[in-house]
Amino acid sequence: MSSSHPAGPATIDTTGLREQLTAGPGPRIIDVRTPAEFETAHIPGAYNVPLDLLREHRAELRRHLDEDVVLVCRSGARATQAGQSLAQAGLPNLKVLDGGILAWQAADAPVNRGKPRWDLERQVRLVAGSIVLTAVLLSVAVPGAQWIAAAIGAGLAVAALTNTCAMGMLLGKLPYNRGSSCDLDTIVGQLRDTAPTADRP
Known part of the structure; x- marks a missing residue:
């Protein structure tokens, strides 16, 4: 279900990710889009870590991401950049969702929806x-x-x-895209909670 890419982390397709989430707790899903994009639609159980914040604090975040991680963005480009940053920080077992949230939605996979915003x-x-x-x-x-x-x-x-x-x-960085507060302390607090997320598919 996954394949290696020479210029970045491995990828996983929608079917493979759904199977992993259905079979058990599954990998940690990190959505690197802006908070506003995340609020509009995201995979249930995903954590929002915007790309700019991830790049700036990758060493700190790496300490709280020891298990398998799947990175998600709109189509895969930002997630690939995030994967390269985390790989440089020494995080193994990284994958990027092939096609991003667009592919996930196209496959009719479960999505938590909020207020519509432009991506x-x-x-x-x-x-x-x-x-x-x-x-x-x-x-x-x-x-x-x-x-x-x-x-x-x-x-x-x-x-x-x-x-x-x-x-x-x-x-x-504009207020329109920042949505609700998404700071490092909040994100780290969420990542420390390793209990299974109830609303995962």
């Missing part, structure tokens, strides 16, 4: 597109404004090549 990737497309459109329109009256559009295009190209997104990380 981070959609926000990036809106902001980048709006800046490019504004720059092109401004270039009619303001010489050089087209270079703003070029800079955004270059930034998106770099984001694709490096599998990171500076704009996404900045947007993730």
Whole structure:
């Protein structure tokens, strides 16, 4: 059900993860999306550890993640980055959910739902597109404004090549995306509780 990927942690598909969760306590599921994305829809029993916080405190988090861990994001890109960070901190037994929460939902797997919000990737497309459109329109009256559009295009190209997104990380810090409080102490407290989660599928 899982396969190794040379550039990152192993992956596990939706079927494999569901089987593990059904058979017993299963792996620890860490969702690295923003708190707002997590509140919108998440796998029952998952813990929310936003990617920026995970990167900053990976050594501390590693001490509370000794068992098997499955990392989840929207489609797999952020989870792969999180896996690389935790692997560098010495955490074994990491897997990334192949296709992320999108694949999980497409398979009709159990999901806890909350208030609908735009996911981070959609926000990036809106902001980048709006800046490019504004720059092109401004270039009619303001010489050089087209270079703003070029800079955004270059930034998106770099984001694709490096599998990171500076704009996404900045947007993730906005109050809209932070949702309820999601600080290190709260997360560590949740991770210390090793009792099985009642609402897991």
